[in-house]
Amino acid sequence: MTITPLQPLLNDATIILQAPTQVWSDAAGRMGASPIHGIYHGDVRHVRSVATGVDGTELESIACATPTAQTAVFTDVLRGIDDDQADPKVRMDRERLVAAGSFHERIVVSSARDVSLSVRLTVTIAPDFAPLQQVKAGIAGADEWTWDGTRVRSATASFTVEAADAAISIEDAESAPGAGIRLRWQVDVPPRGRVELDWALAFEDATLVVGAPTSVADAVHVATSDSRVRRWLDRAAGDLAALRLSAPEHPDDAFYAAGAPWFFTLFGRDSIWAARLALALDPEIAASTLRVLGRLQGTKTDAATAEAPGKIPHELRSAALSLPNEGVHLPPLYYGTVDATPLWVCLLADARDAGLSDADLRDLLPNLRAALDWMIVHGDASGSGFIDYVDQTGHGLANQGWKDSGDSIQWQDGHLAEGPIALSEVQGYAYEAAMRGAELLDALDEQGGDDLRQWAADLRRRFRAAFWVETSEGRYPAIALDAHGAAVDSLSSNIGHLIGTGILDPDEERACAEVLISPTMSSGYGIRTLSTGAAGYWPLSYHGGSVWAHDTAIAVHGMLRAGLTAEAAVIARELVDSAEGFDYRVPELQSGDSRIPGGIPVPYPAACRPQAWSAAAAVVCAQALG
Known part of the structure; x- marks a missing residue:
């Protein structure tokens, strides 16, 4: 056998x-x-x-x-x-x-x-x-x-x-x-x-491409009156400090490694989101993460590495990554991510809000312009009118959003979507990046802000026409558009990432928040990646029914920005309950099983821990709960 x-x-x-x-x-x-x-x-x-x-x-x-x-x-x-x-x-x-x-x-x-x-x-x-x-x-x-x-x-x-x-x-x-x-x-x-x-x-x-930074984290105290949140914050701050890395050529510029054991290196999306969510705890790492990724920003078109001009990379390793049982073979520097580039712009805007100087902002201006150009010129690979992706090698990542497993984009009846794929949350990131990017250009007295605002307005209009669906579970934005422009109708946690980006109006944001706290989406320990009403739902599926702390925290982050503080507090409290069940070291993900009175969250047995963006979720929850 x-x-x-x-x-x-x-x-x-x-x-x-x-x-x-x-x-x-x-x-x-x-x-x-x-x-x-x-x-x-x-x-x-x-x-x-x-x-x-x-x-x-x-x-x-x-x-x-x-x-x-x-x-x-x-x-x-x-x-x-x-x-x-x-x-x-x-x-x-x-x-x-x-x-x-x-x-x-x-x-x-x-x-x-x-x-x-x-x-x-x-x-x-x-x-x-x-x-x-x-x-x-x-x-x-x-x-x-x-x-x-x-x-x-x-x-x-x-x-x-x-x-x-x-x-x-x-x-x-x-x-x-x-x-x-x-x-x-x-x-x-x-x-x-x-x-x-x-x-x-x-x-x-001698082959390491990342190492220990020379800079030491100078964490800011995050106020909270909740003893459990304080315990989680203390554990999270220690884990984030332990996950700090740098490139040997620039040892003062730290970033968060994605997580242990498999992702002990630079991941564009993960490092950006961890820095965004933890901004109130560690404001300095946002600027250094921006610089690290800016130095690796794409300059040419290369299908083998998925590089494109202005594109922010997905991951950096010492050698090629080969996972034969998954059919994945990636080069050491791989650009197969559709969301890291707009998220880089969003982090830059957040960093300026947190005190990044205009001098530092101007140093990053070439990277900003290149990232914005990628969104507008290169991001729509299929001509769909939306930022999308498709693996052109046959051995790269089939899905290139944060849900990057092969079965993560599926219809409500369970069959998989055909690529190229345009993810809903990526359009939200791009809208926010264009609007915030315009503000940054204005702040530096640079040209181009009005063109970006017009591009964002057009994207918002197209999004409203193409993405909204109505099923037995209600009316909500689809997880994605498939190769034929059809709205993939499964109800997923991706809609939480849209809240606070500006691509939805206030009534739409409230409607999405209400769906997310409904019994089919809320497990009692956070938001499920896929509704229990979907045919492909399974609580131990990596992206098809599990609960990810960072995914839930992004929804909380957006709700706070959208003024939905009551809804944010409900979901944040669920994450705190989950954190207590894991002795305050929250794993990469957990089962989507419904909460049982007197029980504890069911682990996803292969989940990494500590994970940077799971630890950073503690900061957002502290903000939501006061």
């Missing part, structure tokens, strides 16, 4: 991180049993497993704490070397700390016994060097490596091993992928005393 490789599940794993380094284990600190386990640096898993042992006893886990994004403490009792009384008197605490490019563990063995204990302790490290994309595809295997007594090397990456007062050796006879590196300590724990042992790893990868 052929076994199909499967993407690892993440919901039961424990993560600590400081981009571009992340560590995955189980709740007992054990590393190696689950396909996701290991120590990653950049796009490579350097260490597959770490096994800790104490001769003469099992390690019985009793506690796990993650006080910060970068730290974890695992506590075990060692009853095999204890006395015969009921109270455990010998324990071991492992304090782990990850920094950008390093991992440190302090092992503390403590005893309340009246006698000295002779303890032999080992840590066995299994090098791996598997590419992250192979781990995601479920096909990871250990790469070749060598060992010189302190450093482990593969073809492109390496790490050093340091341990105080320990013997370090290869576990097996030969330095081969099946071997491990063993650290051994022989210590005496004094009566009612303790011993501390330290070991550490330091990682290097």
Whole structure:
């Protein structure tokens, strides 16, 4: 029987991180049993497993704490070397700390016994060097490596091993992928005393295209009177700080990595939305994100990379991304996104509202003009009159909005829409970008504002004529227009992104808000990506019925701008309830199952966490709830 490789599940794993380094284990600190386990640096898993042992006893886990994004403490009792009384008197605490490019563990063995204990302790490290994309595809295997007594090397990456007062050796006879590196300590724990042992790893990868920024986040306090919102904000601020990255050529310009484990790099749409939603918490990152993406802005037409003049990129990686089980093969710098370019303009306008100087704005003027030109000249690839997309390679992203899975754009009866696709929310982003872009040009005494306003007015008129549908679930904008210009009639969360952009009038915005808080769209923990009334609805579908925190928060963000504060508060409260169910580290997405009294949100088991825009949702919810 052929076994199909499967993407690892993440919901039961424990993560600590400081981009571009992340560590995955189980709740007992054990590393190696689950396909996701290991120590990653950049796009490579350097260490597959770490096994800790104490001769003469099992390690019985009793506690796990993650006080910060970068730290974890695992506590075990060692009853095999204890006395015969009921109270455990010998324990071991492992304090782990990850920094950008390093991992440190302090092992503390403590005893309340009246006698000295002779303890032999080992840590066995299994090098791996598997590419992250192979781990995601479920096909990871250990790469070749060598060992010189302190450093482990593969073809492109390496790490050093340091341990105080320990013997370090290869576990097996030969330095081969099946071997491990063993650290051994022989210590005496004094009566009612303790011993501390330290070991550490330091990682290097010359191929990295992103790294730790030199700038430090200077977060602004966001006021809230709600204790649960404060807990979520505190956790979110720590996660956002841990997700900060920069390009090596400009280490002072930070941006948010999209999320762990798979998206530990620059994503145009994700980094922009995270910066927008978190603007009140971290206003500086908006400007630096704009600069980072502006330097990568498209200058030519290239079907292989989906590049076009003025287009903002989708993602940046060290090497090509290949996901054979999904039929996806992307170049290292890929431009297959239809929404990042107008969103870049919207973020620029938000940044100016938040204090970006006219001098900084003028520095970005060439990028602004190029982005606006892409919308007007290149964005309508099919001549439909709307900004649309189609993958021209056959191995790029079939869908290029934020719902980028292959089955995300579907009709109410469940069949998939045929491309080119013109997404409804992208027209809203483009309208807002044109209107705000005109304001920015006016502010700099530049020409072109009136032409942009006229283009936006024409887009708004065409949108109203083409996108509105009426089904058994009510009247609302369709998720998209298909290749034939037909309105794809499923009711989806995309309509929440239209609110506050200006493309809808106030009555239309209120009607959309009412639909979003109806039972078919609201799960009780946020807005579903697809209505329960759609034939293709499934609560564990990635984009066809699940709940995404950022997606719901964008609707809240728009409602606040549209003056729909009561509706915004209702939805924000649902997200806070969800955050509490996930111990305030909200995952990438969760199930769209309806809320059960006394229950908790059902996880989507392969959801990434932390995710930058999920963390940034806390800021918008705090604004909605006061």
